[in-house]
Amino acid sequence: MMNQKPELITEPIPYKTLFPWLNLFRVFRLAVDFQKILLAIAAILLLMLGNQLFNQLPFAPPQPVSNRSALVHQRIEFPPRHADLFLHSPQQVLTPVPESSPGLVSLVQGTTLLEPMSYFTRPVLTLFQTGASWSILAYATTQLLWAIIIWAVFGGAITRIAAIQFAQDDHIGIRAALAFSLKRILSLVSAPLLPFAGMGFFWILCLLIGLFGNIPSAGGVIVSLLWGLAFLFAFVLSLILLVTLAGWPLMMTTISVEDSDGFDGLSRIFSYIFGRIWYFLWLVFVTLCYGAACLFFAELLLQLVSRLAFWGVSWGMGSEQAFQLFNQEEMTLATTISLGWGSILNITFSGFVISFFWSANTVIYFLLRKCDDGTPLDHVYYMEEETDSANELPLAGVAKAGEPVIERPVTPETTTDEAQQDTKAPDDSE
Numbered sequence: 001m002m003n004q005k006p007e008l009i010t011e012p013i014p015y016k017t018l019f020p021w022l023n024l025f026r027v028f029r030l031a032v033d034f035q036k037i038l039l040a041i042a043a044i045l046l047l048m049l050g051n052q053l054f055n056q057l058p059f060a061p062p063q064p065v066s067n068r069s070a071l072v073h074q075r076i077e078f079p080p081r082h083a084d085l086f087l088h089s090p091q092q093v094l095t096p097v098p099e100s101s102p103g104l105v106s107l108v109q110g111t112t113l114l115e116p117m118s119y120f121t122r123p124v125l126t127l128f129q130t131g132a133s134w135s136i137l138a139y140a141t142t143q144l145l146w147a148i149i150i151w152a153v154f155g156g157a158i159t160r161i162a163a164i165q166f167a168q169d170d171h172i173g174i175r176a177a178l179a180f181s182l183k184r185i186l187s188l189v190s191a192p193l194l195p196f197a198g199m200g201f202f203w204i205l206c207l208l209i210g211l212f213g214n215i216p217s218a219g220g221v222i223v224s225l226l227w228g229l230a231f232l233f234a235f236v237l238s239l240i241l242l243v244t245l246a247g248w249p250l251m252m253t254t255i256s257v258e259d260s261d262g263f264d265g266l267s268r269i270f271s272y273i274f275g276r277i278w279y280f281l282w283l284v285f286v287t288l289c290y291g292a293a294c295l296f297f298a299e300l301l302l303q304l305v306s307r308l309a310f311w312g313v314s315w316g317m318g319s320e321q322a323f324q325l326f327n328q329e330e331m332t333l334a335t336t337i338s339l340g341w342g343s344i345l346n347i348t349f350s351g352f353v354i355s356f357f358w359s360a361n362t363v364i365y366f367l368l369r370k371c372d373d374g375t376p377l378d379h380v381y382y383m384e385e386e387t388d389s390a391n392e393l394p395l396a397g398v399a400k401a402g403e404p405v406i407e408r409p410v411t412p413e414t415t416t417d418e419a420q421q422d423t424k425a426p427d428d429s430e
Helices: 020-031 034-054 104-108 115-127 134-168 174-183 185-214 219-225 227-258 262-275 277-317 319-325 333-373 416-429
Strands: none
Touching: 020 134, 020 277, 020 333, 034 134, 034 174, 034 333, 115 134, 115 227, 115 333, 134 174, 134 185, 134 227, 134 333, 174 185, 185 219, 185 227, 185 262, 219 227, 227 262, 227 333, 262 277, 262 333, 277 319, 277 333, 319 333
């Protein structure tokens, strides 16, 4: 027999098993979800409404820290800024690019994946401003609590949907996700607030050192000798603050994935970040690079939608009339409605950014958990009751009562007459 060479069996290389962080590239597919974007838009609108109400409070500063423009940036131009380029200068048809034409840099200007964190970080950083008045501190605290509540409800719902999709490749509805987050609202709210208790303790220690400075003559000397202790307390306070700011979204994700309480969400994130700091930074770096490309693509698409819509309508309406619709001395009903459609484009883009942000944090949590304790990526707390049961018919009659039904088996040999005789037999015996 001739020696036969064994056939080579080629199997695909399990790249995602060797490099689990490649699962981050699934975030875009998770983020492009109508339900998540709708939840994000609802959260933005509630934050805007809350800020408008907070501006009316007695302690609100004349120039509030956050306003409408800080929540929704007008990235998508509608009408396009240079839509009237050829209207008043027909001799420049062969050179259509003006000096101030928006290029690639201006197109992505202001677009950042970390923008959703500003709803939480901006009020927190205001609380640590030196010399801030009590009114500013009260206003920042009000904004912080409102942002925590809103993101506890809607951020928790978004991460819950993303967790089920990522781990189980299944889907739950908006009602089930909101029910999950509302049921665990205390845990979702307490998780980011617990670190402030530790920061308050070390702040009090620094405050006590500062009180020695009020002692006549010797106060300055005592404080100067105790600066070392103040640095030590501030070092611990800084670590808690940085982990809180970086891990706040992951705390929300922990509760959505594990169905745990606020303390468990806090302890897990502190353990994961301190224990796997370099892996965490690598995941954040990859997410930011990949997210920048995804956000650029989404913004470019919406910019094209805005420009091509204006271009198509201008052919039927007339370029001059289309231009005058948005450039009138007084705001008319038509102008207001038209600009409203432009606002819908901008808030849709902001909703996608928020959906991408929370979806990315969900995947990062799964990867950190697997790296730390080896938990499989498909492990998530999941209740069958969360699935939509709208298509199921309600039970009625005996099935609703839950009592067993005993039926007499009928053999093929049994005829109809024999069955009737069997039913009459008990009556005759009586």
